[in-house]
Amino acid sequence: MASHVKIGLWNTGLNPPGKKKQHAKKVMDDFCNIVDFLLNDCELDFLALLEVSVADYDVLRKKLGVGFNIIDASNSAGVNLYFDMVFVYRDGVFDFVDKFDLTKIYEGRTYKSAQQLNFILNDLLVHFFVSHWPSRIYAKPDDGARERIAETIANTIDRDIKGDASLVILMGDYNAEPFERCIQGSLSASRDFSLVEGNSKLFYNPFWRYFSYNKSGGVNGSYFYKNGWGARWMMYDQIIFSSAFVSGSSGLVVDDDSVCIFNHALIDAAYDRHGGKLFDHYPVLAVIKGK
Numbered sequence: 001m002a003s004h005v006k007i008g009l010w011n012t013g014l015n016p017p018g019k020k021k022q023h024a025k026k027v028m029d030d031f032c033n034i035v036d037f038l039l040n041d042c043e044l045d046f047l048a049l050l051e052v053s054v055a056d057y058d059v060l061r062k063k064l065g066v067g068f069n070i071i072d073a074s075n076s077a078g079v080n081l082y083f084d085m086v087f088v089y090r091d092g093v094f095d096f097v098d099k100f101d102l103t104k105i106y107e108g109r110t111y112k113s114a115q116q117l118n119f120i121l122n123d124l125l126v127h128f129f130v131s132h133w134p135s136r137i138y139a140k141p142d143d144g145a146r147e148r149i150a151e152t153i154a155n156t157i158d159r160d161i162k163g164d165a166s167l168v169i170l171m172g173d174y175n176a177e178p179f180e181r182c183i184q185g186s187l188s189a190s191r192d193f194s195l196v197e198g199n200s201k202l203f204y205n206p207f208w209r210y211f212s213y214n215k216s217g218g219v220n221g222s223y224f225y226k227n228g229w230g231a232r233w234m235m236y237d238q239i240i241f242s243s244a245f246v247s248g249s250s251g252l253v254v255d256d257d258s259v260c261i262f263n264h265a266l267i268d269a270a271y272d273r274h275g276g277k278l279f280d281h282y283p284v285l286a287v288i289k290g291k
Helices: 025-041 054-063 145-159 181-186 193-196 206-211 265-275
Strands: 004-011 048-049 068-072 075-078 086-090 095-106 109-121 123-133 165-171 235-244 252-254 283-291
Touching: 004 025, 004 235, 025 048, 025 054, 025 086, 025 235, 025 265, 048 123, 048 165, 054 068, 068 095, 068 109, 086 095, 095 123, 095 145, 109 145, 109 165, 123 145, 145 181, 206 235, 235 283
Parallel strands: 004 048, 123 165
Antiparallel strands: 004 283, 048 086, 068 086, 095 109, 109 123, 165 235, 252 283
């Protein structure tokens, strides 16, 4: 049994929706080196990769070291709509059970809500809902789309995952910040640890902590947009935990001190090498441990 398990999510920026292309070897070398660092140096046991194509998956699969399994989830979700995810997990820590696609039709358009992956961890069933919600270019913050997308996830959890001790992890690039209605309201994701601990209907979102300004020049979000009007750092990438991971009612808890944005020089160098057009999000990481 694993005493602690490290999980993470990274939007690679390799193949944004509608822009599938074959990258040069130097780009793929940087991509594989960063993934290798996350898995082996940071010792991640589960890593969700976003904006990854089938071609990117093939390159990574050939370079992936012994001891890891990889799931290509870059499948179609509708006409000209694709999930763009790949999942890597450590053999002997997670046992994969099954996967489901969640979509939502809203005002005549199909949206990707999440991919649900179910794993066995320490003899317990853990449910991941991994999302990459539409850019704010295509779905404005006030058009209601993200609320409907989020409600699809919430309704699935309410319908299919029973019990106050259910172990559910929401993670993704939501193109929305923790305070926005689709996250705080539709997903019931609170920043209040003690409140979530006593309310099984709530989720805990630890990424609120990055809203205090860092005067030392450090990161204040997972994505930097230099032309931002109200702020340039955005906390779009998040990992959110069901109440059971806070109360420890199932025997697993989130290590609140471990939650972080992985702003490593390896990613900064790759971003600069490719003119700021790739690798423009930082990974987000967390640790789950036995209570």
